[in-house]
Amino acid sequence: MNSSFSARNQVAIVGYAQSDIVKHAGIPLGAIALGIATRAITDAGLTVDQIDGFTSSALFPSAGDHAVVDGVSTVSSTWLAQRLGINPRYASGFQGYGQMPGSIALAVNAIASGAADYVLVHRALHNPTGSYHGNPMQQASGPMQWTVPQGFFGPLAMIGLTYNEYLQRFGASPDSMANVLVEARKNGARIPWSYWHDRPLATQEYLDSPTLVDPIRRLDCDIPVDGCTAFVLTSAERAKDLPHPPVFISGFAGGSPTRNRLPLHWPLDDVYDIGRETALRLWNAAGVGPGEVDLPQLYDGFSPFVYFWLEVLGLCPVGEAHRFVQGGGIDSDLPSGLPVLSGGGALGNGRMHGVPQMLECYLQLSRRAGDRQRARASIGLACHASPHLGGAVVYSASAS
Amino acid sequence: MTNQRPVPVPDELSAPFWSAAADHELVLARCSRCGQLTHPPDVVCPLCHHPDPAYSFESVSGGGTIRSWIVLRQSFLPGFEKLLPLVLLDVALDGDADIRLIGRLLDDADTPLTIGSRVQVAFEEIGPGSSVPAFELEHA
Numbered sequence: 001m002n003s004s005f006s007a008r009n010q011v012a013i014v015g016y017a018q019s020d021i022v023k024h025a026g027i028p029l030g031a032i033a034l035g036i037a038t039r040a041i042t043d044a045g046l047t048v049d050q051i052d053g054f055t056s057s058a059l060f061p062s063a064g065d066h067a068v069v070d071g072v073s074t075v076s077s078t079w080l081a082q083r084l085g086i087n088p089r090y091a092s093g094f095q096g097y098g099q100m101p102g103s104i105a106l107a108v109n110a111i112a113s114g115a116a117d118y119v120l121v122h123r124a125l126h127n128p129t130g131s132y133h134g135n136p137m138q139q140a141s142g143p144m145q146w147t148v149p150q151g152f153f154g155p156l157a158m159i160g161l162t163y164n165e166y167l168q169r170f171g172a173s174p175d176s177m178a179n180v181l182v183e184a185r186k187n188g189a190r191i192p193w194s195y196w197h198d199r200p201l202a203t204q205e206y207l208d209s210p211t212l213v214d215p216i217r218r219l220d221c222d223i224p225v226d227g228c229t230a231f232v233l234t235s236a237e238r239a240k241d242l243p244h245p246p247v248f249i250s251g252f253a254g255g256s257p258t259r260n261r262l263p264l265h266w267p268l269d270d271v272y273d274i275g276r277e278t279a280l281r282l283w284n285a286a287g288v289g290p291g292e293v294d295l296p297q298l299y300d301g302f303s304p305f306v307y308f309w310l311e312v313l314g315l316c317p318v319g320e321a322h323r324f325v326q327g328g329g330i331d332s333d334l335p336s337g338l339p340v341l342s343g344g345g346a347l348g349n350g351r352m353h354g355v356p357q358m359l360e361c362y363l364q365l366s367r368r369a370g371d372r373q374r375a376r377a378s379i380g381l382a383c384h385a386s387p388h389l390g391g392a393v394v395y396s397a398s399a400s
Numbered sequence: 401m402t403n404q405r406p407v408p409v410p411d412e413l414s415a416p417f418w419s420a421a422a423d424h425e426l427v428l429a430r431c432s433r434c435g436q437l438t439h440p441p442d443v444v445c446p447l448c449h450h451p452d453p454a455y456s457f458e459s460v461s462g463g464g465t466i467r468s469w470i471v472l473r474q475s476f477l478p479g480f481e482k483l484l485p486l487v488l489l490d491v492a493l494d495g496d497a498d499i500r501l502i503g504r505l506l507d508d509a510d511t512p513l514t515i516g517s518r519v520q521v522a523f524e525e526i527g528p529g530s531s532v533p534a535f536e537l538e539h540a
Contacts, residue, residue: 150504
């Protein structure tokens with residue numbers, strides 16, 4: 001791995017907009033995205049005609065039998081550019097897991113190379129009516145033929161196997177995960193746009209929550225929502241003339257396994273082996289280590305990801321995350337706690353796919369977090385997806 | 401909506417596997433270039449990356465050990481409702497811990513399980529001429 005990432009701190013976030021996160025918005029997702037994009041551009045002190053680049057991921061993360069329609073159930077960069085009346089110099093979609101880090105990487109590369117000057121990065125998520133993952137399929141072809149006829153289907157079964165492997169290997173109690181949920185919902189309850197605004201969670205409610213696929217409880221899963229977020233990125237040089245303090249992108253990393261696996265089969269050792277490689281790539285690219293990150297925002301679309309990221313990033317020893325979260329290890333209100341879910345995450349906001357982690361880094365590092373502003377917030381880290389096939393980005397409040 | 405479980409649709413790569421499964425026999429693909437077993441077979445050998453693996457299929461014992469498991473309390477697919485709660489096992493097959501199968505535990509869903517428990521492949525007939533791998537605990 002080349003340790004000199006030449007775009008380090010050369011590109012910055014200069015503005016954002018966030019929609020309300022709701023169960024069903026009642027208006028098309030594309031209409032929400034158009035409004036949010038326009039607000040983000042204005043927030044950055046720019047006009048629509050100055051935006052010449054667009055990046056995003058348009059993945060619609062449902063295993064269910066739903067039509068995927070651009071502008072309705074998802075919003076791609078090219079869809080959004082056209083509706084803003086822009087013929088962009090650069091528009092690209094990220095294919096793969098870790099959609100936010102992937103979209104940010106595309107934007108940084110475009111700006112650092114000069115392919116675009118002002119890039120709009122957005123993410124739009126939709127909650128279809130009907131069962132989110134329910135699928136009436138009668139035949140399983142392609143990769144799914146190997147697992148679906150046995151009943152192994154969808155993301156709950158996927159994370160359930162990996163999580164139980166963790167619990168069994170390290171002798172962890174599933175009840176320890178209550179600490180993660182309570183922390184996510186505590187912080188989400190403080191965020192006005194969150195689906196869970198004003199609705200913190202008590203430990204007992206978590207413990208009483210039914211399992212859907214043992215050992216995964218209903219509350220271990222983020223809730224599907226309608227919502228959209230947009231960020232504007234530009235060069236560090238151009239950012240100097242814009243109204244808000246820029247937040248610089250120090251580095252990003254991702255990875256993916258090379259081992260042949262059954263579809264949706266994520267053995268715990270794959271998570272660790274590839275995840276640790278991703279973490280090393282990230283520290284090399286960003287020029288920082290885990291001890292320097294004061295705002296490590298961990299991905300939590302399913303709660304066990306918090307354990308996995310804590311361990312692969314070196315924030316606690318392997319096999320210890322279930323103990324670390326007890327006794328205030330991740331309590332963002334304690335001086336000694338690591339603020340890994342201070343932005344509420346997906347469990348505290350709704351299924352916004354890596355957005356809450358990135359947004360918290362931006363708001364805190366640009367000192368725009370209002371009542372929630374933390375004193376110490378100079379280097380942030382935002383993860384997305386599983387450590388073995390997702391990614392992460394390191395952000396910095398200063399360019400040096 | 402019908403209430404049948406989804407059946408596998410064999411293709412060029414998988415036909416020998418499903419044909420053997422119909423006879424309640426477990427076969428795995430061996431790459432003719434590197435000589436290693438792999439599952440599932442891919443158009444490119446996952447181990448030596450040869451673009452024409454020319455797989456041969458051979459019978460294996462079907463013994464293995466449990467690596468992990470889940471208990472489905474609800475299913476998002478048709479045909480499983482009457483089988484709930486349903487235990488699915490992640491099994492490392494004997495001989496190569498990196499070859500895994502996922503299948504139902506046919507024993508009682510309340511049977512205590514541990515990582516490393518021994519299991520033996522069995523087959524569930526889920527449609528005419530269509531059987532899929534499942535597992536039974538080995539009893540010493």
